[in-house]
Amino acid sequence: MKIVAVTSCITGIAHTYMAAEALEQAAKKAGYDITVETQGSAGSTPMKQSTIDEADVVIFATDLEVKGRSRFNGKPFLQIGVSKALADAEKVVDQAVSSAKAGTIPTVGEGEPAPAAKPAAAPKAASGEKKGFFSKLFGN
Amino acid sequence: MSNQALTTEDIVIIDLVAETKEDATRQLAVKLTNDGRVTDLDGFLADVRAREEQMATGLPGGIGIPHARSSHVTVPSVAVATSSAGVDFGAHDGPANLIFLIAAPDGADDKHLHILAALARKLVHEDFKQSLRDASGAAQIAEIITREVQA
Numbered sequence: 001m002k003i004v005a006v007t008s009c010i011t012g013i014a015h016t017y018m019a020a021e022a023l024e025q026a027a028k029k030a031g032y033d034i035t036v037e038t039q040g041s042a043g044s045t046p047m048k049q050s051t052i053d054e055a056d057v058v059i060f061a062t063d064l065e066v067k068g069r070s071r072f073n074g075k076p077f078l079q080i081g082v083s084k085a086l087a088d089a090e091k092v093v094d095q096a097v098s099s100a101k102a103g104t105i106p107t108v109g110e111g112e113p114a115p116a117a118k119p120a121a122a123p124k125a126a127s128g129e130k131k132g133f134f135s136k137l138f139g140n
Numbered sequence: 141m142s143n144q145a146l147t148t149e150d151i152v153i154i155d156l157v158a159e160t161k162e163d164a165t166r167q168l169a170v171k172l173t174n175d176g177r178v179t180d181l182d183g184f185l186a187d188v189r190a191r192e193e194q195m196a197t198g199l200p201g202g203i204g205i206p207h208a209r210s211s212h213v214t215v216p217s218v219a220v221a222t223s224s225a226g227v228d229f230g231a232h233d234g235p236a237n238l239i240f241l242i243a244a245p246d247g248a249d250d251k252h253l254h255i256l257a258a259l260a261r262k263l264v265h266e267d268f269k270q271s272l273r274d275a276s277g278a279a280q281i282a283e284i285i286t287r288e289v290q291a
Contacts, residue, residue: 010191010194010195011191011207011208011209012209013207013209013242013244013253013256013257013260014197014205014207014242014256014260014263015260016257016260017257017258017260017261018199018260018261018263018264020261021260021261021264021265022264025264038257040253040257041209041244041248041253042250042253042254042256042257043250043253083195086199086264087199087200
């Protein structure tokens with residue numbers, strides 16, 4: 001079972017990283033592979049698309065909008081707040097894995113408007129952070 | 141200045157006594173101010189309070205992590221307090237007996253933020269927290285954090 005996760009929090013200096021560590025520990029303990037992308041203030045290095053493609057389930061433990069969310073399109077996902085991942089990491093991992101197996105959770109992109117169709121996305125895309133993120137993402 | 145340690149014994153409080161999380165945070169922030177790490181005590185406290193109001197920073201297992209990125213911070217810093225009486229930081233399972241006031245400068249560079257991120261990750265590890273609870277004093281707490289996070 002392969003899990004990918006994204007963590008983010010309001011300030012981007014504490015919970016993002018604590019939740020990532022907690023999810024990694026919980027997944028390891030349960031014998032699953034996990035890759036976590038921390039979308040915090042220390043810069044965000046996007047995980048490889050191949051890692052996402054191989055994943056069985058996605059955990060979004062995010063208090064902010066997931067950057068590059070469409071990278072995960074088609075993957076079953078569990079959306080929770082960052083503090084839940086921190087407080088209940090083992091339960092969160094269990095829940096994500098069991099509901100992905102049972103097919104009881106939605107997939108990313110299902111019934112959602114395409115990112116480009118969202119007017120609110122435009123001003124954010126102009127910010128330095130976002131630009132840096134997508135530059136890293138697309139390697140230019 | 142840029143290579144200043146995240147925590148030194150001057151910004152650690154052993155057996156802090158505080159009625160409220162605001163009081164505990166202020167006592168730690170005063171340490172940061174006296175150490176030249178925070179330039180405006182009230183301005184910094186306002187930034188921490190703004191963050192705290194969005195969601196309490198108490199965590200299960202007796203931890204409180206008030207924190208902010210603030211223009212009143214000159215160097216990434218973590219002030220630490222132990223408290224045998226405990227201070228309520230809003231965690232559902234009881235008061236915090238280890239409190240970390242995490243202060244990041246507004247324009248902190250990646251290197252600094254990576255150090256803070258490393259500390260945050262450490263806070264998930266029970267053995268790390270226990271080593272801080274078992275520490276003999278402020279100097280040892282500062283030493284543990286420096287060793288574990290900046291190694």
